[in-house]
Amino acid sequence: MNQLLRELAEQGRNEGAIDAFLEKHELPFVDGSKVTFVFHGFVDEVYLQHWIFGLPSSQQFERMPGTNLFHLTIDIPARSRVEYKLEIRKNGQRRLIADPHNPHFARDPYGANSVVQGAGYEFPDWALEDSEARRGETQDHKIESRVFGGARDLRVYLPARYRPTRRYPLLVMHDGQDYERFASLVTILDNLTHRLEIPQMVVVMTQSPNRLHEYADDPRHADFIADEVVSWADERFSLVDSPSARGLGGASFGAVASLSTALRKPGVFENLFLQSGSFAFTDIGDHDRGPLFDPVVQFVNRYRDAPTRPAQRIFVSCGTYESLIYYNRSMVPILRDTGAELRYVEARDGHNWENWRDRMREGLSWLFPGPLWLVYE
Amino acid sequence: MTTLHIPDHVHILGPQRLRPTLRPALDRAQIGDRIATxxxxxxxxxxxxxxxxxxxARDVVDLRIWGRLEGVFAANQELRTAMQERYDRIRVLRRLYQRQLSHALASARELLTTHDGWCEDLYELATEASIDAVRIIDRKHREHVADIHASFRERLDPSRYPELARQREEIRATLESCSALCIAGGHVAILLNRMRALGVLDHWGTRPIFAWSAGAMVLCPDIVLFHDRPPQGAGDAELLEPGFGIVQNLVVLPHAKRRLRLDDPMRVALFARRFAPARAIALDDGACLEARQNVLTHVDGSSRLDEDGSVVLLQTSGSAA
Structure with missing residues (x-):
């Protein structure tokens, strides 16, 4: 038991003392590699639900005898970031809730998770709004897609001080609006540009209404991105007309879509930004990831049989607590052996937007180095 | 102690965006109405x-050195090709220099942080030798870059290119009617090369110059590029090339608080010792350095990086810089 909880147990176990205790301390307790979660309430059982690949996904809390205080201590290595929820059970009913004692949340398209940060984790200051950074401009557009038949939403980021007389690199980001909402993409672009760590660049954020199908090596998607979106952006913005100044990126299925598009449309994008790619494959037999993964597995198996260089420079990142870590680690040497320059980064994190946020500085500044050594304004 | 030489007519300022100090500096120097920027x-x-x-709040004429040279290059393929070749060679040279530096600086950093409590004199000898090795690499790089530029400038003889000669003459004539020259920051290599190509300082003499950020860097004998916290790489400061050398014994460091680990005595000491006898001066927002007969008469917000690893706030009066 955590030392503080032990002291609480020794002091007395009345509800008032417990409330005062919880009020006083920051929870969960992080003590070196030990993290103690606490729940106080009139329930029967409490479980920790997390998404750390390799640990049981549900772990039961222990009740402090004679109280309604539940606790669980687990090992979380230094510099980890773990998203979780609490499952509370009462009268046969189960409910998933955010940890009421933890003020830290991470949002995603499905809601919010509580977050615990292991010892030594540092929140990236470059992901917070910086009052000195000039703000870029975001614009909402619609593109008429011949490939998909209908209008698609695009959101465009123009850097601060955008001038049509200058030519800019182009980055196309799958699920870019999610990146903006849940991974602070626009704030990060403003900050990294202000710090001269990336060049001023135009970013086109796409958002698919049917991403799990379209991103899974669908040839229409490659046509849409490489032909329609790039041409559309070229016509409207002042862009460098060179594949080496174009990048394509995404996370999860978005990384699959990026790799698939780069392979189907060689010479359009020479920079790939692949985060936690869902690069599932099989060496023999069937996979167990469900039918949505069928085209992905076929695509990755085909690629592993006959790999070609998808781009000059590839940034790959993955969390070590993701089930996808095995696939990403396996893809790295294959991609590198094609002659691509590849940077691979792992972090003690899961399959979530803040993991992708935290790797953005390293990835973007590596793919698109800024002028920080030469510009002193 | 090295004496910092800032001529009376030169005013070194910190970054101007958030805390502009140019106007008070112009007022102190009683600058009249027409200034060149x-x-x-x-x-x-x-x-x-x-x-x-x-x-x-004065009549300002911008010399448009970037646009003028763009026009010259656009009209002359030979010059444009020569410029491209020059930058290609410099890029290769810079990569090689960075590789040399990374090893030499790693050795100097290791020795600067290695002490076992006795035979300190021997540690100091070894440390000094390591820093000397860095200085030799710097000096050789400076010579090689200067050679490349010299050969380019031979091809850029204004008399061979009437358009370039015309632009230089226009600038000379414009400057005749100006009482002060203000050099803003930005891309330091572009600033330096275009000022040189257009002969901006050739006829300026000792009329007042107000320069900030990259503008101040180009007035120094050597241009030092620096960043202790880059997102990629070790953050090894490097020499770009010689500057105009209008001020002497000075390396200016705009945005030092943001770019440098001034709280790391080892890095501060290494920087100060490497570039000695020049003094490394941090220029943050609001900074200002002015001198009369080599005595600092106005100092705001400037700090000096010392060889013992400390950062000392500069004071008005005295030549302590």
């Missing part, structure tokens, strides 16, 4: 100087 370091944004004009 150089905003070529801003590249495509050259001349977008509404804030600057409003701040100085």
């Amino acid at each position: 150089i905003t070529g370091g801003w590249e495509e944004r050259e001349g977008e100087d509404e804030e600057l004009r409003s701040h100085v």
Whole structure:
């Protein structure tokens, strides 16, 4: 038991003392590699639900005898970031809730998770709004897609001080609006540009209404991105007309879509930004990831049989607590052996937007180095 | 102690965006109505100087050095090719220099942080030798870059290119009617090369110069590029090339608080010792350095990096810089 909880147990176990205790301390307790979660309430059982690949996904809390205080201590290595929820059970009913004692949340398209940060984790200051950074401009557009038949939403980021007389690199980001909402993409672009760590660049954020199908090596998607979106952006913005100044990126299925598009449309994008790619494959037999993964597995198996260089420079990142870590680690040497320059980064994190946020500085500044050594304004 | 030499007519300022100090500096120097500005370091944004004009409240003429040279290059394929070749060679040279530096600086850093409590004199000898090795690499790089530029400038003889000669003459004539020259920051290599190509300082003499950020860097004997916290790489400061050398014994460090680990005595000491006898001066927002007969008469917000690893706030009066 955590030392503080032990002291609480020794002091007395009345509800008032417990409330005062919880009020006083920051929870969960992080003590070196030990993290103690606490729940106080009139329930029967409490479980920790997390998404750390390799640990049981549900772990039961222990009740402090004679109280309604539940606790669980687990090992979380230094510099980890773990998203979780609490499952509370009462009268046969189960409910998933955010940890009421933890003020830290991470949002995603499905809601919010509580977050615990292991010892030594540092929140990236470059992901917070910086009052000195000039703000870029975001614009909402619609593109008429011949490939998909209908209008698609695009959101465009123009850097601060955008001038049509200058030519800019182009980055196309799958699920870019999610990146903006849940991974602070626009704030990060403003900050990294202000710090001269990336060049001023135009970013086109796409958002698919049917991403799990379209991103899974669908040839229409490659046509849409490489032909329609790039041409559309070229016509409207002042862009460098060179594949080496174009990048394509995404996370999860978005990384699959990026790799698939780069392979189907060689010479359009020479920079790939692949985060936690869902690069599932099989060496023999069937996979167990469900039918949505069928085209992905076929695509990755085909690629592993006959790999070609998808781009000059590839940034790959993955969390070590993701089930996808095995696939990403396996893809790295294959991609590198094609002659691509590849940077691979792992972090003690899961399959979530803040993991992708935290790797953005390293990835973007590596793919698109800024002028920080030469510009002193 | 090395004496920092800032001529009376030169005013070194910190970054101007958040805490502009140019106007008070102009007022102190009793500068009249027509001043010339150089905003070529801003590249495509050259001349977008509404804030600057409003701040100085004087008649301003921008020399448009970026645009003028773009025009010259656009009209002359031979020159454009020569420029491209020059930068290709410098890029290769810079990569090689960075590789040399990374090893030499790693050795110096290791020795600067290695002490076992006795035979300190021997540790100091070894440390000094390691820093000397860095200085030799710097000196050789400076010579090689200067050679490349010299050979380019031979091809850029204005008399061979009437358009270039015309632009140089226009600048000379414009400057005749100006009482001060203000050099803004921006891309330091572009600023330096275009000022040189257009002969901006050739006829300026000792009329007042007000320079900030990259504009101040080009006035130094050597231009030192620096960043202790880059997102990629070790953050090894490097020499770009010689500057105009109008001020002596000075390396200026704009945005030092943001770019340097001033709280790391080892890095501060290494920087100060490597570039000695030049003094490394941090220029943050609001900074200002002025001198009369080599005595600092006005100092705000400037700090000196010392060889013992400390950072000392500069004071007005005395030549302590």
